[in-house]
Amino acid sequence: MSSKNVDKTQKSENIDIKYIARVSGVSSSTVSRALRGDPAANKKTADRVLKIAKELNYYPNLLAKGLRDKKTKTIGIILNDLKNPLYYETIKVIEEILNDIDYSMILCDSNFDLRLERKNIITMLSKGVDGIIISPVNIESENIDLIRKQGLNTVYIDFAPEFENVNYVHVSHEHAAFIATEYLIRCGHKKILLLNGPSQLSVSEDFLKGYLQSLKNHKLKVIKQHIISTELSLESGYKAIKKLFPSKEPGNLNDFTAVLCLGDMLAIGVYKASKEIGFKIPDDLSVMGYDNIFMTSYLSPPLTTIHAPKIRIGELGIKILLDRIEGRDKESHRIILDVRLVERESVKKLT
Template sequence: MKKNNITIKDIANKAGVSKATVSYVINNKPGVSEKIRNKILKIMKEMNYIPNAVARGLAGKKTHYIGLIIPDISDMFYADIIKGVENKTNSNNYLLNLVTTHAEKAKEKQVIDLFTGGIVDGVIIMAYHINEEYIKILKERNVPFVFIDYPFTTNSVYTVTVDNFDGGYKATEYLIKAGCKKIAFLKGSSVAWDSENRFKGYLKALNDYSIKIDDSIIKDANFRREEGYTKTLEILSNKDIDGVFAANDQMALGAMKAIKEKNLNIPEDISVIGFDNIESSKFSEPTLSTVEQPLCKMGEKSVELLLELIDEKKPKSKKISLKTELIKRKSTK
């Protein structure tokens, strides 16, 4: 069977599903299980199927779709970025094609392979596992792409980042100046460069203020509220602390729950600060101090960069770095 003669019906027959199901997968619509979706994507790749949108792209016409790849749609952190991306795509007469990868290495590459096959005019990528070697592959495909918050060492990649190191430093310094001497740190995913940079800011602040680093109060909590809760309970059962800095608000909210269960007061006994300034941080009890990232602006800036690349213009800068802002609320002294 020739490459250009393959149809949706061929894909559907091989997968044992309806043509509508294949169409849902191609257009990234809900209503298809993860197992069936992955099966169809695999068959499309094996059969070298080119959707109509790709055919239009190969003919030199724009699809007017922009792809956005993110790890998780359930976290408000990503929801705010999506909002910024969608605002900018809509105002520029583009449609958004969104896919989540759950931070799985294989899924990241699978989705990027699909998007860079011509189904969209350009791709915005938030991924944990893409390395410099894979960047070479992306460039070879001649599909414009922009990363959000990825600290590439090379200057050949367009990216929108936040100064996570500075944010981590500011949060820790704020706790220290409020009188905290034993500050626990809750880290995010082990492959998350943003969490690592916040951690480096935390370490630098402790060093600058001559506070000894205690590895026993530094815990991996995987950016999740539940793990922020359980890891804080572990710390409290063995150590006396007077501050907690969590690398995101979700973990900070979990830490606050653990502190309350130990009949300790926030912030009188333990101050807590998070990172991101998600919506729920404004409504916690007490309200959560945090470091705000301009998430919506990150999304908007990434689209602006990508549209310049799609229109074959040369952006003024390959790396846009945005600043964080310390938000003081009632969870800190």
């Protein structure tokens, strides 16, 4: 059978190595070698096989290969809230790096829900990913035990548990809250509302610590009513402020002069509520965000926030993961990146 007029009429026969072997009159082994560029293959034969493979539009079955090699060139990414723009810069670099080296990524969202997170981890395990990057719901959950027990290559981002041989790349939320609060106090704010995340989230605990630390630093009293736990979304930030000020009249603002938000999305919610209520930012209310998602500089007024190096987190995280997967590095990496204040126009200087 010539390689020219290949018989494609046979119905529902997959174009696989065996098929190519039959067409080119060699064995599957030879085809496999040709396809993989194995030097043990005869150059002339290999070229002929390759040509036929191309004519037939052959593409490998990576399920079969994965099953055999226990390696899928697939990475799992498990995040807490896909809707948050915070993650997209990270996802984008990761995707770029992976695409370059012919890996792909399975992306999923655990929505701050331990049950969902567990399900996602098991899916990753079942689909045989070579490793995962995860922003965990909580750093003490049994989901993390599961990951460890199964020996799944993992890099934690956002926040991370501590044990022998962990890998993580994140920033210190405590420090972020601390420098944010310090800045607010330095600007003369003494009564600062903390819009924090749900209390069962590790990130909320850390953030609260930094806030309290700073207050303590300046011997400011902690006011319980000034610490609010809420979901980490724009809507929640909006609702929290609307709830505090149901009336459209300004005036009862004297209770606090600034809001520190765990995440820029909350801050944007505060902007939205303020606009509706009629508060001018920063004159009536100062707002401090966290993350520095790209759009915050285009808000009006531009949001003062704490910058988190999202791209760097993605780059480092995936590098560490790949080094481990490909056996280049077995060391544990614990990386805590710096955070920095981005001073814009949403905080009023009272002094």
